[in-house]
Amino acid sequence: MSSILKVRTLLFCAIGLFTADANLWAVPNEVKITEIAPGVYFRKAQTAPVFTGCNQGWVIFKDYVLVIDANFPGQAEEVIKLIRAYTDKPIRFVFDTHYHGDHADGNQKYQEIGATVIAHERSQPLFATKGIEGFNRSKDNAQKKAEYGHLKYATPSQYFSHKLVFDDGDQRVELLFNGHAHTAGDAVAWLPKRGILFTGDACVNGAFNYTGDSNTASWIATLGAMEELNVKQVAPGHGELAGKELLANQKRYFVELRSEVRKLIDAGKSLEQIKAQINIPFYLEWAGVEAKTRTENIEHVYGELSASK
Numbered sequence: 001m002s003s004i005l006k007v008r009t010l011l012f013c014a015i016g017l018f019t020a021d022a023n024l025w026a027v028p029n030e031v032k033i034t035e036i037a038p039g040v041y042f043r044k045a046q047t048a049p050v051f052t053g054c055n056q057g058w059v060i061f062k063d064y065v066l067v068i069d070a071n072f073p074g075q076a077e078e079v080i081k082l083i084r085a086y087t088d089k090p091i092r093f094v095f096d097t098h099y100h101g102d103h104a105d106g107n108q109k110y111q112e113i114g115a116t117v118i119a120h121e122r123s124q125p126l127f128a129t130k131g132i133e134g135f136n137r138s139k140d141n142a143q144k145k146a147e148y149g150h151l152k153y154a155t156p157s158q159y160f161s162h163k164l165v166f167d168d169g170d171q172r173v174e175l176l177f178n179g180h181a182h183t184a185g186d187a188v189a190w191l192p193k194r195g196i197l198f199t200g201d202a203c204v205n206g207a208f209n210y211t212g213d214s215n216t217a218s219w220i221a222t223l224g225a226m227e228e229l230n231v232k233q234v235a236p237g238h239g240e241l242a243g244k245e246l247l248a249n250q251k252r253y254f255v256e257l258r259s260e261v262r263k264l265i266d267a268g269k270s271l272e273q274i275k276a277q278i279n280i281p282f283y284l285e286w287a288g289v290e291a292k293t294r295t296e297n298i299e300h301v302y303g304e305l306s307a308s309k
Contacts, residue, residue: 033082034241037194039171041086042235043079045071047208053102054237057189057198058083062168064092067110068189068198069103069237070117074147076106080113091115093166095175096156097200097237098183099123099131100213101138108154120177121159123185126213128155160187178202178222182237183213188226195232202226203250205239207287211300216254223251249286256280257291261301271302 031052032044039060046052053075057068065083070076083091096104096119104127107117119127132153139148164175174190182201189198201210202222231244257280264274275298280291292298 036233036235036241037191037196040191040194040196042198042241043082044240045075045238047238051102054201055235055239057235058091059166059171059173059191060087060089061166061171064090066166066173067091067094067115068235069097069200070094070106070110072102072147073106073109073151076109080109093118095119095187095189096123097188097198097202098186099126100183100201101131101134103200103237104131104156105135105138105148105153107156108151111154111157116158117154117156118158118160118164118175119156120175120185120187121161122177122180123183123187124156124159126183126185130213131155178225180215180218181222182210182219184215186222190229192230195230196235197226197229197231197233197247198235199226199237199247201237203234203236203247205234205236205242205246207289207294208238209250209253209294209297211297214300216258216301216304220251220254220258223247223254227251253280253283253286253291256282257297257301258305260291261298262305265302265305271299274298274302 031046034042036042041058043056045055053071054069056071056079059066065087067079071079080091091110091113092115094107094110094115094117096107096117110117135148135153138144160175162177166173172191172193174192175187176190177187180186186200186202188200188202203226227244227247231247234242234244234246236242236246260278260280261274264277269277275292275295278292278298283291
């Protein structure tokens, strides 16, 4: 294991809280907090047996803290408490990588403590439509009423166009928009001094891709733009920390998925036949499941390619 991955990791699990030198292989029922650079933290979320939301990060500047992704409301409360265990500096900014509820429904919790929530301008209409619709569905969900019932939906109060920089001479974080990927308003947090890229769901590590808001051709291009950065470590929206190769793996999946779906369309296959026959061996090796199990992704790409044809 490279030295960058031999870091102090806090493991939160059923038996309590303890500190250990641990490897970073995926453990779905475990939450891990890792200091991946001085003052830069990555919180890997639990995904099973209960999905607790997205991965998050935070960066401690000289005078404040910047949080990357708000997560669900309950998880936002947990992260605020965690940050307080590391620093008493105020949480002044929260960056939503996109509008989805597992990344942004906790915005109100941060606004309550005085933080400014930031997102890319192309996500603004998505927050105002799909975002609030999803939030209201959660409020009406009996299992989520305790978490959501008393809350009002909170949208970002600041939007940026292409690039927004936070720099205090020590820490530098660049919020970058590279194009329509997982959603039309995806943006990433790039730490050029550290070589760390927080990608949100523009890049995930495992079988976590949702394509319903995506443009997969553009997504491939945005991943290519990320590959041009001098990335040493990728902090994905879901799944474990990885090196720069994760960007290539994510891009390869969409390239091969589009290629296979196109080949089968051209062979006269129906959508149902395509879902039954598609085979991407690389995906099983990378994500641990067969590509044909990702039916939503297949249906979405089929729709894209059928329309373009």
